[in-house]
Amino acid sequence: MPTPATHDPFAAYTLAEAYDEMFDVRAHPRRPYRKLHRELMNLGPEELGRSKQKVDLSFFNQGITFTVYGRKEGTERIFPHDLLPRILSAADWDVIERGLTQRVNALNLFLKDIYHERRILSDRVIPAEAIFTCRHFRRQMCGVKVPRDAYVNVMGTDLVRLPDGKFVVLEDNLRVPSGVSYMLSSRKVMKQIFPALFRRCGVRPIEQYSQMLLSTLRSLAPEGRSDPTVVLLTPGAYNSAYFEHAYLARQMGIELVEGRDLVVHDNYVYMRTTNGLQRVDVIYRRVDDDFLDPLAFRVDSALGSSGLFSAYRAGNVTLANALGTGVADDKAVYAYVPQIIRYYLDQDPILDNVETLLMTDPLRRSHVVDHLQDFVVKAVGESGGYGMLIGPHSSQEQRQEMRARILADPRNYIAQPVLALSTAPCFVDGAIEPRHVDLRPYVLFGEKTVIVPGGLTRVALRKGSLVVNSSQGGGSKDTWVLQN
């Protein structure tokens, strides 16, 4: 066993074509990572192993888990967490912050337009069929006024860094983005594990997220409700993100309600308490559109509350996010976001999109289906890494199946080139190795736009894997944004 002093923890760290977050092309540590690098040179693998155990235990004790669907027993798992922080410079963060602020503003203007005047369609910036064929377009929302014209109140945009070092947007999550509880609890644990390093690095805080979320939600209350009652609506204890729902409700000090706790009377929403019915003003809903109100949407839903949509239409209750926001994160509509930004804001996008081929385009379609091994194909309405094909890592059968599916329903698929996601050092099986990462910052949009400096860095913990979704074997790491 080599002693820590002589041991080079990075001996096996190989750089490839992807951008590495820690090392530049000459294998020198980049500026934001220097202090961590020095720390790692001094710490032996045993010590890192001990810290890793401490982190895992802490996650276990806090019950930080997620549920994997489609399996019977033991579906509740500890969220895999990597020990080493992902570090972003102030300059990187500045671009991200400005880019996301621009994006959330444009997308909210877009949603307002789509559900009211539809200027963007009559000006032929986006073909109308791209909107009306979208599974998440909600006809019921046409003409409905939402408070502050804020449709997307919580946005979780997935960013990746390309080999040239620039961040691009991989996808927008505008419906019910999750994962923020992992960001918050992971920070809490990391502060206990690396207190000195944390202080030396000058990391910007994220702990204010829950207060920011609460004040965003309060700012969306129906008119005349000066002291609004805010609740969090969960599908219930069996939902994969229940831990997060309970966590956020507790952090904000608001009630965690289920559909059966709500009563709609005369177009007002109440919750059933032991002290009688109490009016509800703002619902931070973590239930999909389809399930919110069996009278307006899916009749078989038991997760929502009858009459909720009618109360919402009447402006007596606010739902955050608004209904129908999914039309803007449809992966085919995503392809038009740069045009959307130019159209509404008359600005160039600060953060670029990933090149996206719509399978409705016959030429591109025939090219893609013949070269599936070179592309990533995604179903437009899905999230969480379901319904996705990674060309180079796929089998002949999978490609044939995908080919048939694309040809049968071209509107449902898009193709993107295979991206070399940036890599970051991870502590895996006692050694430090590079793994692919992405970044999901959380954007709050209400009275003002707020982005806490950080986000959820997701890691593809399997060697060489590009899939970071927790349902597909991904994990997370703490994200440090430096003060300067």
Next chain:
Amino acid sequence: MLSRVADSLYWMSRYFERADNCARVIDATHSLMLNRSVVGPDERWVRALTCLGMPPDGYDDDPEAAIARLAVDPGNRSSIVACVTAARENASQVREEISSEMWEQLNRLYHDVLRSEPDAMRLVASVREGAYSFYGVTETTMSHGEGWRFVQLGKFTERACAVSLLLDAYFSGTTQADDLDWIALLASCAAFDSYCKVFTADLQPNRIATFLLVHPEFPYSVRYSVERMHASLEAITGQSPTRHRVRIERVIGRLRASLAYTPVSELLAGDFHMFLHGVLEQCRALHAAVHEAYIDYPIEVAFQS
């Protein structure tokens, strides 16, 4: 507090107490079975089944089958396994309201119970152990607010009913009871030691009835349970005044008075079965009144005030 949450806390606690009660009765009956006596084994199991609210039909002569039915039969909604499962199910819906220690304890017990299912008596032992831990943890780690009051209400409502049913089975049954049976009755209520401290080991039916029915300080007596129900209800109605308050107060007040002021000798001389039946009826009425006032009230009523 949300009505659903209060309801889950109440039922978590009731089911837990029911499982514990079932374990005590099986344990006491089982050790009684080891001794010979004038009373046949069949009758004792019939009595055990009766006092756990199960009609003894379908019961065959095999005591092992009776134990299995009481302890592990998933088709029997009052079996220990079914009750522990239901308690855990309710707790999992309100994990944010109970302390993490309570959840851990309940979860551990649930897995213990499932693991020891083939051995019914081991299962009984782990429930009896686990119950004391769970009560201790609940007492010390859960904040004594409204939620805790519903936990208490569930526990003592269940207990008042269970002990009344036990008394009824031993006193109103046709079976002649001997000393061993009286010991089993006391053991079913974890009362043997406490009884001896008050009345010595001289086992007299009227004293046993007095002790289990109206002793003001013994935690398993009906009267003690009713007093605790009263205390919980006072706290609940005090925190959230409702239109049903009067009705709840009337029912609990009458129940308390009948236990506090009726001499037990008079009860035993008269129709003891009817009296116990009355206690059960009033507990049911109370449950209904609380449910209607706090949990599942019609919304028209809620808008009247």
